[in-house]
Amino acid sequence: MDDYFEVGAMIVSRLSEQITDVSVYHLWRQHEINEATDPIPSLKVELEADVPGDVANNGKTHKVEQRWVVILVAKDDTVGPLVSRVIRALSGWRPPGTLAPLKRVASSHTPDWSPAGVFYFPVAFSTGFVFTVE
Numbered sequence: 001m002d003d004y005f006e007v008g009a010m011i012v013s014r015l016s017e018q019i020t021d022v023s024v025y026h027l028w029r030q031h032e033i034n035e036a037t038d039p040i041p042s043l044k045v046e047l048e049a050d051v052p053g054d055v056a057n058n059g060k061t062h063k064v065e066q067r068w069v070v071i072l073v074a075k076d077d078t079v080g081p082l083v084s085r086v087i088r089a090l091s092g093w094r095p096p097g098t099l100a101p102l103k104r105v106a107s108s109h110t111p112d113w114s115p116a117g118v119f120y121f122p123v124a125f126s127t128g129f130v131f132t133v134e
Helices: 006-016 076-090
Strands: 023-026 040-057 061-075 104-107 119-132
Touching: 006 023, 006 040, 006 061, 006 076, 061 076, 076 119
Parallel strands: 023 040
Antiparallel strands: 040 061, 061 119, 104 119
16 A cells, blocks of 8 residues: 555545535545535545554554544535435445445544534544555
């Protein structure tokens, strides 16, 4: 694996292909969400956790689990159907390469609302891979 964070770009691509009427972005921090300028609805893909696992081969082989969260930014009346569409697009989907299929997991983020009636809802997925140092 040449790009340790390539899963994020793959998720953005998958969501863009499956949900063509909503803007999809990769972000590194939630504070990058800007309700005043971002399109609504939109999907924001963020790395939520990177968990190293078992190590083998004298430290040259590492199991890794990454948890990616899709933050849905939508008006109250459209968020429910959009959550369903995201789950359908990503649950069980296997990114290209040697990655495990995505499975839905709990997010450490909590849903939130703004005074302007915008709803922020996190939907998290995990995948795993083996990182080898050669």
